[in-house]
Amino acid sequence: MHMLPTNHFKRALQEGRAQIGVWSTIPSPYVSELIAGAGYDWVLLDTEHTPTDVPLMLSQLQATAAAQPAQGRLPTHPVVRPAWNDPVLIKRYLDIGAQTILLPFVQNVHEAQAAVKATRYPGAGIRGMGGSTRAANFGRTADYVARAAEELCVLVQVETAEALDQIEAIAAIDGIDGIFIGPADLSASLGYPGKANHPEVSKTIDNAIRRIRACGKAPGILMVDEPRARECLELGAQFIAVALDTVMLRNGLDGAAMRFRGAAQSAGTPATSSY
Numbered sequence: 001m002h003m004l005p006t007n008h009f010k011r012a013l014q015e016g017r018a019q020i021g022v023w024s025t026i027p028s029p030y031v032s033e034l035i036a037g038a039g040y041d042w043v044l045l046d047t048e049h050t051p052t053d054v055p056l057m058l059s060q061l062q063a064t065a066a067a068q069p070a071q072g073r074l075p076t077h078p079v080v081r082p083a084w085n086d087p088v089l090i091k092r093y094l095d096i097g098a099q100t101i102l103l104p105f106v107q108n109v110h111e112a113q114a115a116v117k118a119t120r121y122p123g124a125g126i127r128g129m130g131g132s133t134r135a136a137n138f139g140r141t142a143d144y145v146a147r148a149a150e151e152l153c154v155l156v157q158v159e160t161a162e163a164l165d166q167i168e169a170i171a172a173i174d175g176i177d178g179i180f181i182g183p184a185d186l187s188a189s190l191g192y193p194g195k196a197n198h199p200e201v202s203k204t205i206d207n208a209i210r211r212i213r214a215c216g217k218a219p220g221i222l223m224v225d226e227p228r229a230r231e232c233l234e235l236g237a238q239f240i241a242v243a244l245d246t247v248m249l250r251n252g253l254d255g256a257a258m259r260f261r262g263a264a265q266s267a268g269t270p271a272t273s274s275y
Contacts, residue, residue, distance in 0.1 A: 001203075002140040007099045009042050009077035010153035013178055013218040023078070023222050023241040026249075027052040029063035032078075034062070035245060039070030042077040044222075044241055048104050058096045058134070079155070085111055087118035087126060087268060095133040100153035102180055102220075105160075109169045112156050116175035119152050121145055153177045154218060159185035162209055171215035178218035178239060181208050185251055197225065209235045218225075 021042035021192045063271035080098040082089040117125035132139035138181040159182035184194040212219035220239040223229040
């Protein structure tokens with residue numbers, strides 16, 4: 001008999017253990033496998049701000065599962081972000097095997113409740129019944145329908161000043177496992193677009209992390225500035241992405257280009273060879 005995989009990421013959040021992750025926006029299974037072998041607790045596989053679609057996400061999930069975990073660590077857990085809090089998209093990502101989803105721009109209790117219902121089968125929700133999905137090991141996991149919700153983790157994003165007012169009400173909903181603070185969109189909502197590190201934005205984020213944790217739910221955030229990321233962890237953030245694949249690639253490429261371009265200029269332009 002095939003067993004339903006344990007969602008170790010969800011267990012860690014329930015137990016109050018911090019989970020360190022990386023944010024991945026490069027739509028490539030090759031990159032997904034590379035990241036999953038690095039030793040992070042989780043990786044965010046994005047579809048909101050990337051060209052990724054459902055078939056490509058399937059390949060990314062397969063590549064993540066195929067990666068060899070770092071010595072002594074559990075495999076990196078994939079968190080899928082659909083492009084919207086849409087029940088059809090949620091259904092499709094769950095059916096291909098996503099066990100944790102992060103839903104953007106959840107503004108109120110009604111939208112948070114809808115997110116949970118989209119992940120539950122009838123009786124508790126509206127998720128469509130699929131007979132032999134990858135999530136159920138193509139029908140081999142006999143108790144999948146009965147136990148799926150136990151291993152599904154639902155995270156919602158609070159990204160506006162209006163949504164911040166609803167934190168306690170959203171956190172009170174059964175089935176919401178964590179609330180993610182989106183610094184970029186939140187900064188724009190607060191009147192500081194493009195200034196996610198503005199002191200007022202940081203103050204608001206700090207308060208939100210404390211409020212979410214006080215509700216007994218897991219706070220999350222993307223924070224690539226290391227000192228600030230450590231501050232968020234000390235405040236109680238439980239799932240935090242400390243790196244972004246495109247930024248790391250960009251910075252590495254730009255840095256190498258600048259170093260060698262400078263070296264070439266200081267050495268002078270070599271004479272042109274003639275043939």
